[in-house]
Amino acid sequence: xxxTSLTETLRLASGHVDLTAYDSRETPGFDGTKKDQPRxxxxxxxxxxxxxxxxxxxxxxGTGDQRLLLVLQGMDTSGKGGTVRHAVGLLDPQGVRVxxxxxxxxxxxxxxFLWRVERALPEKGQVGIFDRSHYxxxxxxxxxxxxxxxxxxxxxxxxxxFEEKLVESGCTVVKCFLHISPDDQLERLRARLxxxxxxxKYNPADxxxxxxxxxxxxxxxxxxERCSTDAAPWFVVPSGRKWYxxxxxxQILAEHLAALGLEWPEAxxxxxxxxxxxxxxxxxxxxVA
Amino acid sequence: xxxTSLTETLRLASGHVDLTAYDSRETPGFDGTKKDQPRxxxxxxxxxxxxxxxxxxxxxxGTGDQRLLLVLQGMDTSGKGGTVRHAVGLLDPQGVRVxxxxxxxxxxxxxxFLWRVERALPEKGQVGIFDRSHYxxxxxxxxxxxxxxxxxxxxxxxxxxFEEKLVESGCTVVKCFLHISPDDQLERLRARLxxxxxxxKYNPADxxxxxxxxxxxxxxxxxxERCSTDAAPWFVVPSGRKWYxxxxxxQILAEHLAALGLEWPEAxxxxxxxxxxxxxxxxxxxxVA
Numbered sequence: 290x291x292x293t294s295l296t297e298t299l300r301l302a303s304g305h306v307d308l309t310a311y312d313s314r315e316t317p318g319f320d321g322t323k324k325d326q327p328r329x330x331x332x333x334x335x336x337x338x339x340x341x342x343x344x345x346x347x348x349x350x351g352t353g354d355q356r357l358l359l360v361l362q363g364m365d366t367s368g369k370g371g372t373v374r375h376a377v378g379l380l381d382p383q384g385v386r387v388x389x390x391x392x393x394x395x396x397x398x399x400x401x402f403l404w405r406v407e408r409a410l411p412e413k414g415q416v417g418i419f420d421r422s423h424y425x426x427x428x429x430x431x432x433x434x435x436x437x438x439x440x441x442x443x444x445x446x447x448x449x450x451f452e453e454k455l456v457e458s459g460c461t462v463v464k465c466f467l468h469i470s471p472d473d474q475l476e477r478l479r480a481r482l483x484x485x486x487x488x489x490k491y492n493p494a495d496x497x498x499x500x501x502x503x504x505x506x507x508x509x510x511x512x513x514e515r516c517s518t519d520a521a522p523w524f525v526v527p528s529g530r531k532w533y534x535x536x537x538x539x540q541i542l543a544e545h546l547a548a549l550g551l552e553w554p555e556a557x558x559x560x561x562x563x564x565x566x567x568x569x570x571x572x573x574x575x576x577v578a
Numbered sequence: 579x580x581x582t583s584l585t586e587t588l589r590l591a592s593g594h595v596d597l598t599a600y601d602s603r604e605t606p607g608f609d610g611t612k613k614d615q616p617r618x619x620x621x622x623x624x625x626x627x628x629x630x631x632x633x634x635x636x637x638x639x640g641t642g643d644q645r646l647l648l649v650l651q652g653m654d655t656s657g658k659g660g661t662v663r664h665a666v667g668l669l670d671p672q673g674v675r676v677x678x679x680x681x682x683x684x685x686x687x688x689x690x691f692l693w694r695v696e697r698a699l700p701e702k703g704q705v706g707i708f709d710r711s712h713y714x715x716x717x718x719x720x721x722x723x724x725x726x727x728x729x730x731x732x733x734x735x736x737x738x739x740f741e742e743k744l745v746e747s748g749c750t751v752v753k754c755f756l757h758i759s760p761d762d763q764l765e766r767l768r769a770r771l772x773x774x775x776x777x778x779k780y781n782p783a784d785x786x787x788x789x790x791x792x793x794x795x796x797x798x799x800x801x802x803e804r805c806s807t808d809a810a811p812w813f814v815v816p817s818g819r820k821w822y823x824x825x826x827x828x829q830i831l832a833e834h835l836a837a838l839g840l841e842w843p844e845a846x847x848x849x850x851x852x853x854x855x856x857x858x859x860x861x862x863x864x865x866v867a
Contacts, residue, residue, distance in 0.1 A: 304793075387674075
């Protein structure tokens with residue numbers, strides 16, 4: 290596996306964020322072209338499998354409190370779903386919990402905006418995936434004025450405090466912004482209209498949202514700038530090329546899991562004694578109930 | 579994809595169940611040997627992907643109430659976890675929810691045994707996976723006398739009524755018993771002791787349970803016999819060969835998803851009109867916020 294370079298490469302730099310300065314079709318850190326991606330993914334699958342099983346083992350045996358939360362954000366068609374399918378799909382489903390956040394329910398609205406997020410956090414040993422997240426409350430929340438300006442303002446710090454507490458408690462937080470250009474989105478929405486098997490993914494409201502592109506980009510820039518912290522930085526993943534996006538998120542995941550440095554839990558029993566006990570049960574099947 | 583033959587082949591016959599009559603190392607319905615399995619799995623992955631996405635699409639667009647519940651039961655080391663990893667791992671994690679049922683919590687014990695199960699059921703469009711299930715309440719529940727005999731007795735009919743209601747409401751229920759022999763288990767427990775990276779999977783209590791092998795088999799035979807219904811039959815999956823077990827469960831899943839006969843949801847909007855609306859947004863990115 291690669292060193293931690295992609296994590297460093299894609300980590301959002303501090304200071305003012307200008308998304309127009311990012312090229313959505315770049316492939317930083319990837320050694321090769323599209324045709325080399327399947328092999329890279331296969332290698333990553335092995336690395337992820339090993340690291341994830343160590344995490345799972347620590348959780349299952351109670352020898353570690355670690356868990357990981359992957360937050361996926363991005364404009365419509367940026368590929369949050371595709372990333373779950375192709376990158377998260379490399380993980381063992383036993384240790385994965387995917388939560389897709391939709392418009393909040395009445396019950397959720399009756400609570401603080403972080404309430405529903407707290408309830409969806411991964412348990413120890415698990416990898417939690419958020420397809421959209423608490424960031425919607427400062428994205429569409431801001432653009433569509435779904436809350437008072439003071440409340441929106443309050444949320445940035447609330448998010449930072451929440452994520453910091455999460456990290457302190459042993460949860461690695463990996464936040465990926467899947468960056469596409471307006472042209473990428475146009476092309477993908479057209480593709481959905483052109484293919485009857487993709488019509489279900491298309492919603493006329495997507496065009497209404499698209500018309501607010503500059504305001505969404507501004508909301509993203511503010512959120513990325515104010516909520517990229519040492520504890521939980523943002524990663525800007527160029528997502529104009531799907532194959533790169535899938536690899537990049539999988540690679541960032543693998544680097545973060547590797548960084549946990551987990552060993553296999555040691556036996557808390559006497560291995561030789563258990564071998565003897567087990568050998569004594571060789572004929573158990575032939576016993577009569 | 580194959581016809582529905584595996585579903586028919588592995589479906590439990592009605593009448594008295596004698597598990598000693600089943601060979602755990604058979605490979606019924608599989609055309610070839612172990613070396614042919616990876617190609618068969620790759621073909622299944624494509625079929626599953628297509629069928630599952632149709633199910634997901636129906637749920638996402640509200641055009642269908644269908645969902646599927648896969649129940650995995652089997653003795654320790656029968657491979658419930660491995661089946662989740664390798665068979666369920668072929669599905670898109672976005673539409674999958676895995677629940678591993680452990681010893682019930684105090685809160686769960688304060689409710690009827692089906693309470694925690696109801697709460698873990700898949701939503702429409704989703705595939706729910708139960709690693710252990712409500713059947714534990716008539717398996718370890720019976721063997722370890724965790725409830726009064728009358729209560730255990732009551733549960734068989736309660737399970738049948740519960741599953742029938744579930745099926746009537748649009749949930750396909752697929753129950754797979756992963757059948758291994760006592761020798762298979764012995765070999766696998768030994769392998770766990772021999773490999774330090776597998777020690778975490780070993781628990782000395784596994785040997786205590788193994789000593790009750792005949793009583794567990796009897797409890798399984800009763801549960802399979804009494805709870806294999808037309809609405810929700812049991813499948814007995816020979817699981818002495820891991821590669822066959824993984825293929826068989828994936829194949830049964832694929833056959834059940836195919837049997838739903840789902841079409842892609844039709845557009846509920848005017849495609850031509852949307853193309854025009856979309857074209858009019860071509861320059862949206864260059865607009866000033």
